[in-house]
Amino acid sequence: MNPSEIVIFLVSISIMLFGARSLGELVRKVNQPIIVGEILAGILLGPTLFGTIAPETYNSIFSSSKNISIALSGITNLAVIMLLLVSGLEVDLSLIVKQGKQAALTSIMGIVLPFAIGFGASYLFPYQMGINNESMKLVFALFIGTALSISALPVIVKTLIDLNIFKTQIGFTILASAMVDDLAGWIIFSIILSMLGTSVHHLSFEMTIALTLGFIAFTLIVVRKLINYILPIIQEKLTFPGGVLNLILILGFLSAAFTEYIGIHAIFGAFIMGIAIGDSAALSENTREIIHQFVTNIFAPLFLVSIGLRVNFIQNFDLVLVLIFIILAFAGKLIGCGFGAYWGGANRREAIVIGFGMNSKGAMEIILGLLALEYGLIQEKVFVALVIMALVTSISSAPLMNMFLSDKSKYSFSRLLNPKYIFISDSADKFAVITELVNRIEKDTGIDKDQIISEVWEREKDFPTGIANSLAIPHARIDIKKPVIAVAYHTSGIDFGALDGIPSRVIVLLLTPKTNNELQLKLLAEIAATFRDKERSEEILTFTKKEEFASRLLKLATLSNA
């Protein structure tokens, strides 16, 4: 690259990162997954908008020289490989095994039905579904089937955490099923790729399949055990975390090279190797964190933005096709996973939540589409429809799940803790501290404070709410929609009639909706559980700043509510 190429190369990377970050943060503000913003940034920066408004500037930045395009494609190639490697790290094989019948049925139905729908529709109506080359009808139908079966683990994880159901039974079912569906989806896709005969040395279809299955078995059994054995040694003997970081990338790149070589694309190898590495208990959090942050914040955005740079989303927008894909996606996952979960023992409400939860297609869908586009399997309008479908399913997943989640699953002590409502108090007595607590959150409830105080006080007079280990939980059910919590740390302690006779220093006011008895019981239990361990409770009480108290409390609550 000559100096002027280097200048443009650097500027284009900067613009891509800047666009991804800006849009990513924007969508985050409205509680959407960041990757949605990153993909949108690419559409805005690509031929769809920027390239249409200012074609000359656009061309001089993103397609002025072949060298720059090659260098950029080198980086986005590495980026997508690393993205799949990190996605693989997130797959937890033992979690899959531990989840029982419900997850098994959810995941199987979550593949079978969407695949059947996608395959059937494309095989019967190939033109309507946008086939590119009619001699490839079978491969095309297989591809659409796969595209509807796959799900996007990273987006799903994010959604579950946002909804605070990551470590609940529903969460585990969704997670385990999504992992299985991802793995199965990629395996089916690798078979499709081998049917296309894209291997470097033109291996036969049977040979490619045999090598693929051999690679999966070898990596997930032999290599996984080897890594589990070798990782602690590397972490101890080599520079930390440099040695492990290199090991992860080297293994990832080499298996990517291998799968690319046998004709099933590099990312598949990276994904499988990611699973094998991520499974090791020896892999330290610190290492995961470094690689995760760098990949999701630097490499992934570069790849996600590059998607939008390839296609004009307005020119290739076909409303009917977009609607068909969205409807098929929703139908497949909602019915498939929903019934799977229902048969597995979930109630109707939970089954619907699981169905919507499994519907996020995120970046996986798009990566698949991109490859299909490159191999001439689909037209650009199908690619555009797939991207839009991926965005719609990812965006709609959290709000739709939220609609069907019960309050009990939605709220937890740790989630309701708000630093704004945590304070230090030296009130003279029980009534004074309760008044102080109510004063803090009065505005949030929209109810007259005297009324709240009297409700809490009535309860407190009859049954004192001191628990043990310095904790008291004055509480009441009042006329509100969402539960509210305030916490006072009392400097000298107040007698709330605790069982161990010790004055209470952590006083948690809990107000819950009048109609929901179950929710109150659940939250009371969670708060009590947080302070069950004497030593840990005492640790919370030693702090120097208010912020420290708040963060320790939150940490302990998160731990014990998990």
Add this chain to the structure above:
Amino acid sequence: MNPSEIVIFLVSISIMLFGARSLGELVRKVNQPIIVGEILAGILLGPTLFGTIAPETYNSIFSSSKNISIALSGITNLAVIMLLLVSGLEVDLSLIVKQGKQAALTSIMGIVLPFAIGFGASYLFPYQMGINNESMKLVFALFIGTALSISALPVIVKTLIDLNIFKTQIGFTILASAMVDDLAGWIIFSIILSMLGTSVHHLSFEMTIALTLGFIAFTLIVVRKLINYILPIIQEKLTFPGGVLNLILILGFLSAAFTEYIGIHAIFGAFIMGIAIGDSAALSENTREIIHQFVTNIFAPLFLVSIGLRVNFIQNFDLVLVLIFIILAFAGKLIGCGFGAYWGGANRREAIVIGFGMNSKGAMEIILGLLALEYGLIQEKVFVALVIMALVTSISSAPLMNMFLSDKSKYSFSRLLNPKYIFISDSADKFAVITELVNRIEKDTGIDKDQIISEVWEREKDFPTGIANSLAIPHARIDIKKPVIAVAYHTSGIDFGALDGIPSRVIVLLLTPKTNNELQLKLLAEIAATFRDKERSEEILTFTKKEEFASRLLKLATLSNA
């Protein structure tokens, strides 16, 4: 890139990372800076060895297609830009300002003399120094002068930490001076580049110089303040650490693009922007850590290995030239910085240590040489000589400094703490615990244990060594070369006559060389200082596992010895 190119691209990156890590760890085992190993890996993997032994395999991996070379060069370009960005982050402007006359004289002399020597030798004997194009004599001489003036901050930091003098007066002087010399060296080099007229739009020499100085002033004054203002906001409002990571890279890439555009190479802009960003107190350790680990473990090795891939180090090896460069490098830095430090108030010994400390040339030298080679300023044999000179100065720095460092600077409590010699004891009395302590370290001293015990006991009987806050330091000067320390945690506490009357629970045995009174006093003071704070001392005493005790003790010692 087609599939077979992607395969080779991934394999070559994997091999580069693997080679860098292997050689890097190898040299680390013999206490050498890792970058030395990474550069050596490149030489072994390049035309020098691998390319000579197996030219066909070599070509098929590293130079089979133009696309792969371009993609690799895109990545190494980003790598070296990020490397300089991270190096810039390590520069601490306030440290430079705080260091007084000594650092000022050291850094000025550390540029003036090496530059004069390099310039003089190259201007007077251009052929012997390996000039490529005699019409460029002035630029060539300026370049050699700069090459001898620059130093490698990352290697120097590593050496100082290894020698345990990072936070001493000598360490600060070396650090501040190296920062100034690096900055000055790059500014001079940017002037040289502008003389070559390499700007994208062929700006005039004067214009380039004006823009360069303007860029430096603007970045270090205006942008630095802006970053300091904006960083806390970004850390709070945007995703953390993603937002900051992107900000750092975007700013780094954009300033790199700017300086490349005005004709003084991208890395200069990244370096200056790194300084401006790193200066902000708001930049969190976590963010620094992520970017530092990823760049030094992934990108830097790719760049460092790529150096060796360019040149055959045997074919272009010119012993005389290598010796000349090594001699000039040592002469310039040792005499220049040594005298500077001496005039600034250092004693002769310290001055020599500072001189050797400033001599590491590390990767900076090589980056400079690489650019000079690309611009046709030097021949390949000069480049080879520069690389070897950089390796020799980096390797020799630590051992030479160590030779001249006094024992007092070399040893500290935290450095002497060895987990092997830290244990839990429940001995019955003072004599028993001292015996136990001596038993632990007897082998390390090579002296009869009864003799040691009697020496310690004599001292203890006359003047009990209990200090306060549960600490006692039984000690003796015996016939050993290096000081030794053992630590017992006594479960119930033993009366060592401490001033606060509290039985001692942390009993530190300190044995120092007979001849060195000063060293004993210094270490006693350091151990006492570690336990000066009552609260912190008590914190050490609450632990559940022996390892926890050891690590807390080490942490506190490191903190208070700093």
